[in-house]
Amino acid sequence: FSLCVSVLLSTLVYCSLGQDGASLGVSPDKSQFFKYESVSLSCEVQGKSAGWRLKRNTVSGERSDCGRRWGKPQGSSCNVSLIPSHSGVYWCESGSGEHSNAVNITVHAFLSVSPDRSQFFKYESVSLSCEVQGNSAGWILKRYTVSGERSDCGGNWGKQQGSSCNVSLTPSHSGKYWCESGSGEHSNAVNITVHAGAVILESPALPVTEGDSVTLRCRYQGTPSDLTAVFYKDGSLIRAESSGEMTIPAVSKSDEGLYKCSSSKGESPESWMTVTAPSPVLSMSLPAPSPVLSMSLPRLLCSLLVGSPYLLVTIILLVKGCRSRTQGETRVPRKTHQDQLGDRVEEE
Incomplete structure (x- = not known):
């Protein structure tokens, strides 16, 4: 019976992952995002990933591939900077029509x-x-x-x-x-x-992404507006700029913090600049996990629901056959009439 269970689980895993063991990976691993957040979607295929494409069906009914008006393909991955219209269902699909699992993504x-x-x-x-x-x-x-x-x-x-x-x-x-x-x-x-004073710091109110170029501008309400300005982060001096603005060519997480500026006309309030990390590109070189142990219960149930009628009938017959075999091994055979006569002769 244990052999039958193993066969049953292997069949379900095979169904859930698709004919070639394809799975859609999502990084960061969540389904709900805010606008402008980034997500990396990767087709993880057992064997060759060539011919597999990332597809989606949005809430507006638009079905399309990564790289066509949305997403940036990178190897077997697709990097997406999300907006609300990107909400929908995403999956991997091969040229011959096999599918991976599907992921529902919502942009709030x-x-x-x-x-x-x-x-x-x-x-x-x-x-x-x-x-x-x-x-x-x-x-x-x-x-x-x-x-x-x-x-x-x-x-x-x-x-x-x-x-x-x-x-x-x-x-x-x-x-x-x-x-x-x-x-x-x-x-x-x-x-x-x-600010009711004469100087403010023009810095982004919305989060910026690592690698972006960011310009902080020390602005004077009167004229001229290009006064020499001194910039500070977390209370420490960064540098002075004669143009009144400071550019960070490629912002990093270490640049996150409280900024302010000062000039001969006054000092600005402090403002916090948030820096978010870009989504990492998922690697395809990782060893494939054990299929039975890594398969979650929701995916197993999903496989049962979407599996073909032939697969379901096969599973049912397999379980019945296993039970019948187990019962047959433990049942005590009934004695025939000839066996009973033989017992009498031995007694005499």
Whole structure:
């Protein structure tokens, strides 16, 4: 019976991984993302991966391959910078039609800021938009000010325009902003500082990705605006720039922190710059895991549900055959009439 179970599990694993043992790898290993986050999808195939392509079917019904208007192919992987319209089902498929497992990816609501900076002068304007997968109805732009006031756009601040909120800023508007649905779902949050002084630091309000070029600008409200500026990170001097701006050609995680600048006209507030790591490219050189031990219960159940009727019938017959064989080995045979006569002769 144990032999039959082993055969059964091997059959299910074979069905789940596909004819060539194909599996879709996702890094980072999660199914829910915010806009502009990156994901690396990789077709892991037992044997040759040539001929296998990463495909998707989005919530809008668009079915297409990586490299065609979305994603950047790199070997057997596809690197994607996500936006809400990328939400959908992803899988690997061979030229002859075999499929890997499928992964459902969702890109959640995202708060965008235009212009993309975290510091503003008094009376400057900013547009905050809730970018939501599908229908944005029911999503509201909210804020929590430094004075402890929590309120919605369109109440006593901001002008609602579709899914956006346009705000003419004053120092009392400094605080944290985010999008929220009627059911309590949240987007990312953005901190905005409105400065009443003469100098601000123009730095990204949204996260930047490692390897990107980032320019920090020390801005004076009056004229001229290109004063020599000194830049600081986490309270330590970085350098002085006569142009009033500092460029980091390829930002890294070590560049994350609190920045400020100063000039002859004054000093800016501090702002935090977030640096996110790009998704690693999944390697195909890793040894294949043991198929039975690495197979999760959900994938086994998925294999049963999507397997062919012939496979299900085969499994049922296999289990019945194993049980019949086990019962046959333990059953005591009944004596025939001739056996009973032989027993009497021996007794006499």
